[in-house]
Amino acid sequence: MAEVRLNYKKPTLHGNITVPGDKSISHRSIMFGSIAEGRTTVSGFLLGDDCLSTIDCFRKLGVEIELDGTNVEINSNGMGNWKEPIDVLYTGNSGTTTRLMLGLLAGSKIHSILNGDASIGKRPMKRVITPLREMGAQITGRMDGQYTPLAIKGSPLSAIEYTMPVASAQVKSAILLAGLQAEGNTIIHEKDVSRDHTERMLRQFGAEVIVEDGTVSYKGGQTLQATHVDVPGDISSAAFFLVAGAMAEDSEITLHNVGLNPTRTGIIDVLTAMGANMEIIVDNEEAAEPTGTIMIRTSDLEGVQINGDLIPRLIDEIPIIALLATKANGTTVIRDAAELKVKETDRITAVVDELKKLGANIEATDDGMIIHGGSELQGASLKTYGDHRIGMMGAIASLVSNGAVELDDPDCIAVSYPTFFEDIQKIIK
Template sequence: MAHSLPQELSVAPRGPLTGTLQVPGDKSISHRSLMFSALAVGTSHITGLLEGEDVLATAAALRAMGATIERTGDGAWRVDGVGVGGLLQPATALEMGNSGTSTRLLMGLVASHPITATFTGDASLSGRPMGRVIEPLSQMGADVTASPGGKLPLMLRGLCPAVPITYTLPVASAQVKSAVLLAGLNTPGITRVVEPVATRDHSERMLRGFGADITIEESDAGRIIAIRGEAELRPQTITVPGDPSSAAFWLVAASIVPGSDLVVRNVGLNVTRTGLVAALRLMGADITELDRREVGGEPVADLRVRHAPLTAIDVPPDLAPSMIDEYPVLFVAAAFAKGRTVARGAHELRVKESDRIAAMKAALEACGVPCEEYEDGLAITGTGGDAIPGGGRIASQLDHRIAMSMTVAGLHAARPVTIDDVAPVATSYPVFYKTLDEVSEEA
């Protein structure tokens, strides 16, 4: 799956952002909905699925391994699963595009099946490390031949029966945790993951909903998640809540653009994903929850956000796991706060679609925002609510979150901000710019 040709975009202020919008389905839950449905025996139905390139890469890979996945006429999705242990040998390489989640979680699935799969990806994904997943899956018996540095392309030969392990996560990573749990689904005995720092728990919630025997207990070493293998998953009807990572751009945009008043509907508020909301509120953001409810086993609410003066803070490092994907747009919020914001504890940003610490420092400095770089974050001196100077040309580095974050920055800049390529936004939020037109005066 290749990206389209580069799409340069110049972003200038459009006035207040107003109205109501709904963000696409949660990307993490969308991936897992397809994977768990593909491993169930029977037919599952999914509504609200994110139809971005990353999730479609997951669907294509699962089809290649035997699942039937189709979009129905009403915008819902139907998945006829093959059952745990039923994945078939793919005839060709699995093309992952830009999706690290697809790659790492599908590696976990393949690891305990008697099949061999080759994983490929675009230039950005091929630069991202897979060693953190290769290590535990190798302990379970999978044979992995990777490119130098533990990167794509790689070939993974699964082992069946695989070996159950107890694995302590060396880094806080929901993807690594999920890969091991998915491998454990088809592994006899009990596979355990010890999580010293809690990460998003969508896999645990959804596996339980599909009927897996999974337990979670707290210990001095952290959370211990145990899954009993050779599971039989039951098909489900799933409603995917709105993605808080996509909502993040609107929460920051409405906070910094004077006169803005937005309602973002159906936002997932799983406690493992709400770090940005907590950080923005600490900075003084005006964010109100409306109609809190449960959708598909996940807490959701409509969020009303109005322009408010932001004040610099030292971002609590313990928020990092619950907003790791939102740091780029948090850096943008800091650029408009009064004072010097220090946001650290985010080592993972170095190994995302780009080095998001270096990329955002370069982008903000190109727009006249003073930054200081740390190994695990940035310190940013804000304008106190005034427009940033702007005028920079931004390298998005094939990273959708860099492109969208700097689009937000350009909405309150003295001179237009030019982004070299916004095409990668289609990986997670295909209608982002259409939605921006709808909620701005430039509609």
């Protein structure tokens, strides 16, 4: 799709949506199914570009993976039987694929090269490579391995005890996946708890993992057992419609099968603190990943402070939260979010610049932003920066703006939500 012009003229929003599968869990389902011996099945898989990049990488390693809509079948002979790839393992725009595969490949028996698109080439890899090298990994690359492309020569690994300098599920997961092949007990200490999908899936595939007081530990050499993974709807995708329902006039949206992992529900906490008219019914609290139904209605919202240990639980939702804050009463302050600068783009700068074009009263800070609410948003031509979350923020802004909103690269949204514009149309009344 070329540049798109959205002119919805402030509609009311009503209806039901089932958002696509969780991106983080979809990635990991392919990875764990490829590690385990036997037949793993996956339902609800996200058919986004990022997750398809993960499938492509493992096919190049010799793993048999079949897609049937959102169902996936993975047949693997186990990690020890992966084949050395002839081609570069291309990870596209996916930071999760790139960083987690570094952990997996570090202790393998093969030599491989990882590379991604231009955006991945700018994202920091040293934060992953430093602990992996402490474990004995042999990884080389541009600027001493700070950036892709990266070459990995599989080698024997030793477990480490590591304190995370920043909250990052990708870094934590890379260490845990390397620890599967390491000798000894891998121990990771987190100051602020990051999303825990890897720990949950390790257990689901039969590994023994201990999580206690911000510390994750487990013994290397454990064998994973093939199983079935049911991927819930992605709360990061649901967040865009939660915000739309809260902002748009005379609206009510119901979202089904939304993942409610406590390490991901910061957006729910913020909406609650702002006074959103919202109801949540937990459907399956005891599952590997809890799910629920969320109903959101037009709300009278108040500005809030967002900082500290809440940030890792909503880091991907900050762009859409910033848009929400423009319609709240009072001021919203977001702090401790410097991690936004090293996402698909510098999301602090991108969010502030694009919302200003719409007429928002917003300013950037070193580690976040300050949004003064009560803005009457206008139409504008927006840049997506090739970042799916900035693109979706702009599209949702068009629902509450006085004029048309133009997006320069709507195709980038397919990374995490291929049916995004179709779902918007479903609820416009």
